[in-house]
Structures are given as C-alpha cells and as structure tokens.
Amino acid sequence: FDKQVVDDIYKATDADCEHSATYYYSCSCGDRSSETFEYGNPFGHRYSAILATSEHLCSEADHHNKATFYYSCSRCGKNGTETFEYGESVPHSFDQQVVTDEYKASNADCEHVATYYYSCSCGDIGIETFEYGAPLGHDWHYEYFQTSEGEYYQIGTCFRCDEKEKSTIQSVNNLSFAVISEEEKTCIVTGYKKFYYDERDNYICIPKMWNDYKVTSIGESAFYYRRSLSSIVIPDSVTSIGEYAFEWCDSLSSIVIPDSVTSIGKCAFECCSSLSSIVIPDSVTSIGESAFWYCSSLSSVTIGNGVTSISDHAFFGCTSLSTIEIPDSITLIGKSAFYNCSSLRSIEIPNSVASINDHAFFGCTSLSTIEIPDSVTSIGHSAFYGCTILRSVTIGNDVTSIGDYAFSGCASLSSIEIPDSVISIGKYAFYNCSSLSSVTIGNGVISIDNFAFYGCTSLRSIEIPDSVTLIGKYAFSGCTSLSSILIPNSVTSIGEFAFSGCTSLSDVYYIGSKEQWNAISIDLTNVELKSVTIHYNYIGK
Numbered sequence: 263f264d265k266q267v268v269d270d271i272y273k274a275t276d277a278d279c280e281h282s283a284t285y286y287y288s289c290s291c292g293d294r295s296s297e298t299f300e301y302g303n304p305f306g307h308r309y310s311a312i313l314a315t316s317e318h319l320c321s322e323a324d325h326h327n328k329a330t331f332y333y334s335c336s337r338c339g340k341n342g343t344e345t346f347e348y349g350e351s352v353p354h355s356f357d358q359q360v361v362t363d364e365y366k367a368s369n370a371d372c373e374h375v376a377t378y379y380y381s382c383s384c385g386d387i388g389i390e391t392f393e394y395g396a397p398l399g400h401d402w403h404y405e406y407f408q409t410s411e412g413e414y415y416q417i418g419t420c421f422r423c424d425e426k427e428k429s430t431i432q433s434v435n436n437l438s439f440a441v442i443s444e445e446e447k448t449c450i451v452t453g454y455k456k457f458y459y460d461e462r463d464n465y466i467c468i469p470k471m472w473n474d475y476k477v478t479s480i481g482e483s484a485f486y487y488r489r490s491l492s493s494i495v496i497p498d499s500v501t502s503i504g505e506y507a508f509e510w511c512d513s514l515s516s517i518v519i520p521d522s523v524t525s526i527g528k529c530a531f532e533c534c535s536s537l538s539s540i541v542i543p544d545s546v547t548s549i550g551e552s553a554f555w556y557c558s559s560l561s562s563v564t565i566g567n568g569v570t571s572i573s574d575h576a577f578f579g580c581t582s583l584s585t586i587e588i589p590d591s592i593t594l595i596g597k598s599a600f601y602n603c604s605s606l607r608s609i610e611i612p613n614s615v616a617s618i619n620d621h622a623f624f625g626c627t628s629l630s631t632i633e634i635p636d637s638v639t640s641i642g643h644s645a646f647y648g649c650t651i652l653r654s655v656t657i658g659n660d661v662t663s664i665g666d667y668a669f670s671g672c673a674s675l676s677s678i679e680i681p682d683s684v685i686s687i688g689k690y691a692f693y694n695c696s697s698l699s700s701v702t703i704g705n706g707v708i709s710i711d712n713f714a715f716y717g718c719t720s721l722r723s724i725e726i727p728d729s730v731t732l733i734g735k736y737a738f739s740g741c742t743s744l745s746s747i748l749i750p751n752s753v754t755s756i757g758e759f760a761f762s763g764c765t766s767l768s769d770v771y772y773i774g775s776k777e778q779w780n781a782i783s784i785d786l787t788n789v790e791l792k793s794v795t796i797h798y799n800y801i802g803k
Contacts, residue, residue, distance in 0.1 A: 263287040263295035274298045279307045279338045307335040309342035320345045325352050325384040356380040356388030367391045372400045372423045398422060439472045442479065449475035450504075453484050464490055464513075470497040480507045482527070489513055492536075498522045503530050505550060512536055515559075521545045524568075526553050535559055538582075544568045551575050551596065558582060561605070567591045572599045574619070581605060584628070590614045595622045597642070604628060613637045618645050620665065627651065630674075634658045641668050643688070650674060659683055664691050666711070673697060676720075682706045687714050689734070696720060699743075705729050710737050712757065719743055728752045728773065733760050735785075742766060748773070748800070755783040761790045771800040 265288040272294055277283040282302050286294040311334040318341055323329040329349050332341035358381045365387060370376040375395050380388040402418035418427045442448040449472055466485075470477055477497060482504040485491060492513045496503075498520040505527035508514060515536040519526075521543040528550035531537060535558045542549065544566035554560060556579040563577070567589045574596035577583060584605045588595075590612045600606060602625040611618070613635040620642035623629060629649050634641065636658040644667040646652060652672045657664075659681045666688035669675060677700035680687065687710050692698060694717040701715070705727045712734035715721065721741045726733070728750035735757035738744060745766045751774030761767060767790050772779050776798045784791060 263289050263293075263297065265290060266299055266301070268301050277302055277305055279335055279340070280304050305337060307340060307342065308337055309333040309335055309344065311336040311339070312346060314348040317341075323349055323352050325354050325382055325386065327351055354382040354384070354386055354388070356382050356386075356390065358383055359392055359394070361394050370395055370398050372420060372425070373397050400425065402427070437466070437468070437472075439475070439477070440481070441475060447475050448478045449473075450479040450481045451477060451484050452481045454488060464492045465494070466491060467495040468497055468500070470499045478502070480504055482506055483509065485511055487511070493517070496520055496523070501525070503527055505529055506532065508534055510534075519543055519546070524548075526550055528552060529555060531557060533557070538562070540564070542566045542569060549573055549576055552578060554578075554580060556580070565589055565592070570594070572596055574598060575601065577603060579603075585609070588612055588615070593617075595619060597621055598624065600626060602626075611635055611638070618642055620644060621647065624648060630654070632656070634661065636660045639663075641665055643667060644670065647671055657681055657684070662686075662706075664688055666690055667693065669695060671695075676700065678702070680704045680707065687711055689713055690716065692718060694718075703727055703730070708732070710734055712736055713739070716740055723747065726750060726753065731755070733757060735759060736762065739763050745769065746771065750774070751778050753782060756785060756788060756791075758785045759787045760785070761788050764790050767794055770794050770796045772796055772798055773800050775799055 267288050268285055272285045272288055274284040274286050281304050282300040284298040284300055287297050288294045313334055314331050318331045318334050320330040320332050328347040328351050330345040330347055333344050334341050360381050361378055365378045365381055367377040367379050374397055375393045377391040377393050380390045400420040401422050403421055436454055437451055438453045439449045440452045442450050451468055468477060476499050478499055479502045480500060483506040485508050486506055487510045489512055491511045492515055494517055501522055502525045503523060507530045509529055509532045512533060512535045514534045515538060524545055525548045526546060529552045530550060532552055532555040537557045538559050539562040541564045545568055546566055547568045549569060551573040552575040554577050555575055558581050560580045561582040561584055563586045570591055571594040572592060575598045578598050578601045581604050583603045584607050586609060593614055593616050595615060595618050597619040598621040600623050601621050604627045606626045607628045611634060615638055617640050618638055621644045624644050624647045626649050630651050631654040633656040638658050639660050640663050641661060643665040646669050647667050648671045651674045653674045655678060660683050662683055662685050664684060664687050667690045668688060670690045670693040673696050675695045676697045679702040682704035683706055684704050685706055685708055687707060689711045690713045692715050693713055696719050698718045699720040701724050707730055709732040710730060713736045715738050716736050717740040719742050722743050723746045725748040731752055731754050733753060733756045737760045739759050740763040742765050744764045746769040748771045
C-alpha cells in the first residue's frame with residue numbers, strides 16, 4: 263500500500279477550516295489501506311459571521327459599555343479574536359451611599375452635617391446627595407469683660423465660622439481670696455463660697471486683681487469637687503496652681519494654662535474626667551505627682567520645655583491618651599507616670615532621660631515599640647509590665663540594670679538585645695514573654711535572677727556570657743522550646759528548678775572541663791540537666 267491516489271473513492275476526511283483532506287494509501291491493484299496521508303490545504307477560517315449569542319460572548323454590558331461578541335467563522339462557527347458591540351449599556355442606578363472624600367459634596371461645618379453624592383455600583387457619581395455624620399459644633403474661644411456694675415460677661419468667637427455670641431458668666435463675687443503679701447500686694451484664690459451644686463456655675467473667670475491685690479496663685483483644693491464647672495479662665499498673673507486645685511471637676515473640658523504659671527501642684531487636675539487636652543507652657547518647671555491622675559478623656563498632652571521631670575503617677579489611668587511628646591528637658595520619668603495609659607500607641611523618650619522608674623508604662627496595652635536611649639541608666643520595677651503588643655524594644659548602651667518584672671507579660675516581644683552595660687537582670691524580668699525567640703545577653707551581666715525568663719515558650723537556644731556567675735531559681739523554667747544552651751565556666755551556681763519544664767532541652771555546651779562542671783552548685787531539682795548531652799570543653803563552632 264504505497265500509492266497516493268487523490269480520488270473521492272480513497273478520501274478518508276474532507277478538508278475543513280484548520281485541516282487538510284486525508285486519503286487512504288492504496289495498492290496498485292486498487293485495494294486501499296487503513297493508513298492515510300494528507301493532501302491539499304485547509305480552507306482557513308472566514309470570521310464574518312455576526313452572531314450575538316452566549317457562545318460568542320466576549321464581555322457583558324455594564325454601565326459604561328455595550329456587550330461585546332466575537333466575530334465567528336461562517337464555516338465552522340469558531341470564535342475569532344476581533345469583536346463587535348451589540349445592544350445597550352446597563353442604566354446607572356444611583357443608590358449607593360459611599361462616605362469617602364471622592365463623593366463628598368460639602369464638608370460638615372458648625373451647624374450642618376457633611377453631604378455626599380449618591381453613587382452607582384460602578385463608581386460613577388450622581389447628582390442627588392445624602393447627609394452623613396454630625397455637625398462639628400462651634401469652637402468657641404472667649405474674651406472676658408466686666409461691666410461698670412461688676413458683672414462679668416464673655417464674648418465668644420467661633421474659630422471655624424467667626425460667629426459671635428455674648429453671655430453672662432459667673433462673677434467673682436462667689437470667689438474667696440486671701441492676702442499672701444501686704445508688701446508685694448499679692449493674693450491667692452482660696453476657694454468658692456457656694457457649698458452646694460449649682461448648674462449655673464459652669465464658667466468662672468478669675469480676675470487679675472482683687473481689691474488692689476494681684477492674684478498670683480490658685481490655692482489648695484480651691485475648686486475641689488465643683489462638678490458643674492466646665493470652663494475657667496486663669497489670668498496671666500497666676501504663677502502657681504495649688505495641690506488638688508481642680509480635683510474632681512469632672513465637667514471641666516478645657517482649660518488654658520497661661521505662660522506665667524511655673525508650677526502645677528500635686529493632684530491639681532485629678533479625676534477631671536472630661537478634660538480632653540492640655541498644653542503645659544514652657545514656663546512650667548514642675549508638675550506635681552498625680553497631677554492628671556485618671557483624666558480618662560485626656561487624649562492630647564503637650565509638655566513645655568521648662569519641665570524637667572514627669573512626676574510619679576502624673577498621667578496615671580489616662581486611658582484615652584494616645585500620643586505624647588516628651589521634651590529634651592525631661593531627665594526623669596517617675597513611678598507609674600503613664601500607668602494603664604491603654605491607648606498610648608507610641609512615645610519617644612529623649613536622650614536627656616536618665617531613669618525610667620517603677621511601673622512607668624505598666625499596662626500600656628497599645629504600645630508596640632519603644633526605644634530606650636543611651637542616656638537611661640536604669641529600667642525600673644515593672645516599667646513595661648503587661649505591654650501585651652510590645653513587639654520591639656531597643657535598650658540603650660548605658661543601662662546598668664533591668665528591674666524586676668520590667669518586661670513581664672510582654673507576650674508579643676520576639677527578640678531582645680541586652681547590652682554589655684547591664685549588670686543584672688531582675689526577677690521575673692521577661693516572665694511569660696511567650697513570643698520571645700531570640701535573646702542576646704551582654705558581657706556585663708553577672709546574674710540572671712529568679713524567674714527571669716520563666717515561661718518564654720518560644721525561646722529555642724541561648725548563650726550565657728562568661729561574666730555570669732549565677733543562674734537563679736526558675737530562671738528558664740517552662741521554656742518548652744529551649745533545646746540548647748551555652749553555659750560558661752564562670753557560672754558557680756544554678757538555682758532551684760532553673761530549667762524545670764524545659765522539655766525540649768537536649769544539649770548543654772559547657773565552656774569548661776567535666777571536673778569544673780561537677781564543681782558547680784547545681785540544685786538537685788534540675789533533673790532536666792541529668793538527661794541532656796553535656797559537651798565539655800566547648801570552644802564554639
């Protein structure tokens with residue numbers, strides 16, 4: 263069967279758009295084989311058919327475009343690559359309420375809400391609008407005046423819309439004063455004469471002068487528990503705000519401290535739960551302890567460059583405080599200064615600060631990073647205790663001690679580098695830092711105290727420098743992922759249960775002889791050390 267006869271009696275298949283015709287090989291006797299050969303050329307496609315049916319659909323109609331279809335072959339029906347449009351586009355339906363600047367028609371102002379254009383699901387903007395949100399409200403800033411009859415009044419100007427309003431305010435007749443110096447003609451505001459709650463006592467304007475005496479101070483507890491007081495004007499003659507001066511004024515929402523003030527006393531604004539912001543001018547040199555204790559609405563604080571220390575409990579429990587800028591004049595952050603400031607997201611500690619005291623940032627559960635500058639020499643007891651999302655900590659090169667519980671419960675902390683300047687790591691310093699996988703201990707550390715790394719379940723290996731002499735009780739207890747540890751021959755004592763619960767521990771690399779190892783005072787409770795491989799005279803990789 264070696265004959266190629268092109269005749270219909272030997273045709274196997276007709277030619278089509280993509281294939282040549284095929285014929286059976288034949289014998290010289292006329293019989294045909296089952297094998298075939300090709301002859302001729304394919305016809306080729308003719309993409310001329312216009313058929314707007316689903317099998318030829320290229321893209322459906324939308325709000326901007328008609329549907330498109332592929333031209334198809336008039337012979338075989340196969341789709342080509344060229345397309346044609348057919349039909350109509352989909353009508354817009356402007357029923358979407360999208361609140362973004364792209365669709366904003368008008369901004370909110372003091373009395374009106376913002377408006378936005380309705381939009382179509384395709385993103386196009388309609389012409390009809392809808393309202394969203396609330397008016398901004400007037401931002402009143404007041405000037406205070408006195409009539410010839412001695413009545414005080416205020417003229418408020420809105421900083422947003424320039425609208426003005428005039429209203430009578432509480433006169434000074436209910437304020438009490440005491441003379442400080444006859445010679446200097448100075449006096450102090452000692453209190454408020456009314457001893458009952460009066461909703462009319464919302465605004466108070468302290469005068470510069472009283473009976474020819476200059477008002478220079480607001481006395482201790484002068485406005486204590488004046489719960490209706492929402493605004494007060496302090497004249498620029500005042501140089502000091504006394505202890506407990508505005509304690510429990512829980513309606514006080516704003517106050518301007520003039521730049522004549524040099525000191526703010528202890529608990530001066532304690533529990534002013536409506537106070538939302540405070541600017542401490544550069545003239546202030548001291549802020550008393552607990553000055554803003556539990557000002558739970560306080561979200562913004564500006565500290566002037568004259569302040570040298572943030573005193574103990576200064577912003578304790580200010581749960582709305584999200585950011586604060588500490589000026590370069592600050593040398594000390596006091597005990598519990600930002601205790602439970604649970605909204606505090608970031609803080610920059612300037613290179614002037616020498617000490618971060620006990621509980622300074624305890625419970626700051628929104629704090630994610632902290633950089634401790636080289637100026638700091640000590641990190642106090644529980645300084646960052648319970649900062650649960652604290653992921654990154656940089657410890658400056660002059661820190662000599664990390665206090666007990668300093669970073670205890672910082673469950674998101676993944677790595678820590680302890681510089682060579684550090685001498686001691688306190689008890690429970692990194693207790694239950696469950697994400698801590700990498701620890702570098704500097705060459706200055708002498709002792710790793712009790713429970714220092716207890717429950718650090720992600721820690722896989724650790725190298726103890728040859729400055730360390732003591733590994734305390736439960737120091738690495740519960741470090742369930744710890745598989746290897748390097749111990750120098752400087753270590754003389756390993757405390758009770760130091761490695762208890764280290765279920766993955768398999769290798770101890772000891773920089774010393776077997777005799778030296780046996781000379782270490784290892785408490786009998788460290789049964790894990792009996793089942794591991796100890797590599798004596800280890801000199802490193």
